Amino acid sequence: MHRRVIALLPVLGLMSANAEESQSIWDPLQVHGFASQAVVRTSDNHFFGNSPETSFDFTEIGINASLLINPQILLSGQLLARRAGNMYDGTPNLDYGLADFTLASSIEHRWGLRAGRIKNPLGIYNETRDVPFTHPGIFLPQVVYFDKIRNLALSLDGLMFYGETYSNLGTLSLTVGGGRSVLDDNVEWTFLRNDYDGEFQPNGIVGLARLWYSAPGEQLKFGLSGTTLSLQFDPGQHSPLSAGTTDIFYWIASIQYDAEDWTLTAEYAREPLEWRDYGPLLSNLRTTVEGYYLQGTYRIRPNVELLLRYEEGFANRNDRDGVEFSLLRGPPPFTYFSKIWTAGLRWDINRQWMVRAEYQRHHGTFVLSFRENPDPSQLSEYWNLFAVQAAFRF
Amino acid sequence: MDGYYSRLNNGCPWHRSLDNAAAPTCSATNRSSGRLKKVFICLTVTLWPWMLTAQELIVNKATPNTQISQNQARLCFTMRLPLWENNVPVKVFVLPDNHPLHRKFAKNILGLFPYQLRQVWDRQIFSGTGQAPIMVATEQEMVERVASTPGSVGYVESGSSYPQVRTLEVR
Numbered sequence: 001m002h003r004r005v006i007a008l009l010p011v012l013g014l015m016s017a018n019a020e021e022s023q024s025i026w027d028p029l030q031v032h033g034f035a036s037q038a039v040v041r042t043s044d045n046h047f048f049g050n051s052p053e054t055s056f057d058f059t060e061i062g063i064n065a066s067l068l069i070n071p072q073i074l075l076s077g078q079l080l081a082r083r084a085g086n087m088y089d090g091t092p093n094l095d096y097g098l099a100d101f102t103l104a105s106s107i108e109h110r111w112g113l114r115a116g117r118i119k120n121p122l123g124i125y126n127e128t129r130d131v132p133f134t135h136p137g138i139f140l141p142q143v144v145y146f147d148k149i150r151n152l153a154l155s156l157d158g159l160m161f162y163g164e165t166y167s168n169l170g171t172l173s174l175t176v177g178g179g180r181s182v183l184d185d186n187v188e189w190t191f192l193r194n195d196y197d198g199e200f201q202p203n204g205i206v207g208l209a210r211l212w213y214s215a216p217g218e219q220l221k222f223g224l225s226g227t228t229l230s231l232q233f234d235p236g237q238h239s240p241l242s243a244g245t246t247d248i249f250y251w252i253a254s255i256q257y258d259a260e261d262w263t264l265t266a267e268y269a270r271e272p273l274e275w276r277d278y279g280p281l282l283s284n285l286r287t288t289v290e291g292y293y294l295q296g297t298y299r300i301r302p303n304v305e306l307l308l309r310y311e312e313g314f315a316n317r318n319d320r321d322g323v324e325f326s327l328l329r330g331p332p333p334f335t336y337f338s339k340i341w342t343a344g345l346r347w348d349i350n351r352q353w354m355v356r357a358e359y360q361r362h363h364g365t366f367v368l369s370f371r372e373n374p375d376p377s378q379l380s381e382y383w384n385l386f387a388v389q390a391a392f393r394f
Numbered sequence: 395m396d397g398y399y400s401r402l403n404n405g406c407p408w409h410r411s412l413d414n415a416a417a418p419t420c421s422a423t424n425r426s427s428g429r430l431k432k433v434f435i436c437l438t439v440t441l442w443p444w445m446l447t448a449q450e451l452i453v454n455k456a457t458p459n460t461q462i463s464q465n466q467a468r469l470c471f472t473m474r475l476p477l478w479e480n481n482v483p484v485k486v487f488v489l490p491d492n493h494p495l496h497r498k499f500a501k502n503i504l505g506l507f508p509y510q511l512r513q514v515w516d517r518q519i520f521s522g523t524g525q526a527p528i529m530v531a532t533e534q535e536m537v538e539r540v541a542s543t544p545g546s547v548g549y550v551e552s553g554s555s556y557p558q559v560r561t562l563e564v565r
Contacts, residue, residue, distance in 0.1 A: 030526060032519050066525050071476040071483040076522030096522045105476055107466045119521045127521040134516050164474070166465055216465070217505040218514075260507055302492065302509070351490060 033063035036132045036391035044380035045365060046372040048147075049085035051385070058138075058389075059083040059090060060130050074100040080130060084147065086372045087186050095119070095130070096155060107166065114160045117182065120153055121175055121210045122225045123252040123267055129154075132391040136297045136307045137344050138358045139387070142367035143291030143313025144252060144269040149190040153227050153250055155182050156206050170215045177208040181229050188233075189371040191246050191275070192282065197236030203245055204230055219258050226251030233278065244278030261299050268292040270317070287325075290317035307344035307358070313337065313366050322364075331376035338366040352393055360385040449499040450553040450561045452537070454546045457482070461563040468504050470547050472514045473524050478545060486527035487539050487548035495533060499549040503564050 038058040042051040049055030064078035077097035083090035098116035105111070119127040128134040129145055139147070146152075158179015165172050180202045188200050212223035231246045250271040257264045271289035275282060293311035300306065314320045315336040322336030344358035365379045373379055451467055453459065458480055462470075469475040475484050489496040491508055500508045518524025530536045533550055540548040541558040553561030 030519075032526070034520075062520070064520065064522065066519075066522060068525060074523075074525070078520070078522060098522050100523055102476055105474075107463070107469060107475065110474060114523070121521075127523075128517055131516065131520045134513070134520060166469060166474075168465065217468075218510050258507060258510055260501075299509070302497075351492075 028068040029065065031063070031065045032394060033061075034131055034133065034391060034393040035061045036389055038138055038387055038389040040385065040387045042383055042385045044383040045368055046085065047368060047385060055085065057083055057085045060132065062095060062130065072102040076100070082130060085369070087148065087369055109163065109165045111163045112161070114162070117155055117157050118160050118177065119155045120177075120208055120227060122153055122208075122227060122250070123269070124254050124256060124265065126153065132389060133354060133393055136295065136305065136346065137309065137342060138356060138389045139360075141267070141291075141293040141295065141309060141311045142340070143293060143311045143338060144267050146190075146367065148367065148369035148371070149186055151182060151184045152187055152229075152248070153181070156180060156208065157182060158205070160208070168216060170213060173212045175208070175210040178205050181206040183231070186369070186371060187231065189369065191231070192233070192241065193370050195371075196241055197239040198241065199234050200231045201234050202229065203232035220256075222255040224251065224253055240279070240281050242277060242279040244282065245276050247274045247276070248272075263297045265295045266293065287316040288318070290314045303348040305346040307342065307346065309342040311338070311340045311342075315366055332379075332381070334364045334381040335376055335379060336364075336366055338362060338364040340367070354391045355389065357388045358386070449495060449503055449549055449551055451503060451564050452540050452548050452550055452553055452556070452559040453562055454540055454544050455558070455560050456544050457560065459562055461565055464505060464564055467564050468506065471504055471511065471527070473518060473527060482545040485543055485546040487530050487536055487546055488527045489533070489536065490529060490531070495549065495551055503549065
């Protein structure tokens, strides 16, 4: 797979040359894409592959097309191939595929409807979380944007209404959506800590809402976004679990301030969870996952950026040191929280190429995937990560 | 008011050096008349070159507008305004992110930092909710494309040099 990825890069380069050319005439069809490869090394614990031995298993390749049928109707779709350690094997899938209808627009407001597979506008980064250029750092703050369970709130198959009002006071926007969530095996690994015989199915529809404010000039932005969903476990013949359900409400409060040379970002996420009716092996349980981070980026030059971030996340906000959960469910207390310092450097070499490097100091292992670290006795409480990434776009 | 001052400060490439040169003179006295004098000198050195080097928003000549609000200009360049008032589709032309004219226009006329424009476009491009503006390589190409494309909007250093397009006042 790794070789295949590298073999693709020149092909993408050719396509980019074509894309530049096709932009020389007005064209309602646009094609864009990106590819990235990271190298990850950790002192202990597996993160995006066999990282203690140096992992090359973090690759992202996406290609999208959009067609403006008329000023009110946009069709768009993106294929994404993502390899992330044991969590994703790089099989391409439809990241989004939608029709966007602008129902009304003026210099004071805009209303519209999107239908199809739509990325959930949760927090500041979720919609473009797999596009390296759109967020600081190689890894998003894991306590809010869990990669171990990335698909849970990634996108939905359904409808979203959006409305925005523009004035001298700024922009206020509201998005409301509903549909079916797009799940995968990682959800099961995270919520059941195993890959049991059986499958998670969406239980009813997913609801989503986002309320966002941007000051004129967009220097200050803040908002609330959240989604509520329920999962039903459909047990196989050999499953030790019965047909339980897990109810999830995940919300994020976000704020960002942009100055010319620096940007400050803070987000706070909370996720009340409830497991019901899984049988004796997994007793009924309620918890509230919590995570927050403060992140500063400073641009030494327009194309060179420094990153500093601190984040904390807890499996249960009423048991932040993990002691109670450890007694109840087994693994040591430090597996129920993460406290992470991150420092990074990003260099945008030109319009198409970017490289960056990142160091992280971890206390706790809450953000790690069980799928990648199935034996908790092998986990280390204090660990370091170093990663570099090269990314290309067109 | 903030926007006005930042426009003054950013609109003039000589401002920083002139302002620094003027600073010792101004700070030589701390009486109120000295402060007034300082304000006067600073305003003069700031305003004069700013008036000479302002970037200007241009549109295709068939566009009926003669002026545009800063809000509407921002909506155009963040790709959130699909149609002009006469129902002609808005087509946006921009120079590369690191082009000096692009940087000045974004900051001084739109009141946005160039990296913010890039973030807005990337979010739309990579979430399928919008399209990117059309990128041209030079100011000359910008003028040619805007002159030949109905509904188009772009920018130049000085509109009076290009009679084939219309300059819109951004208010």
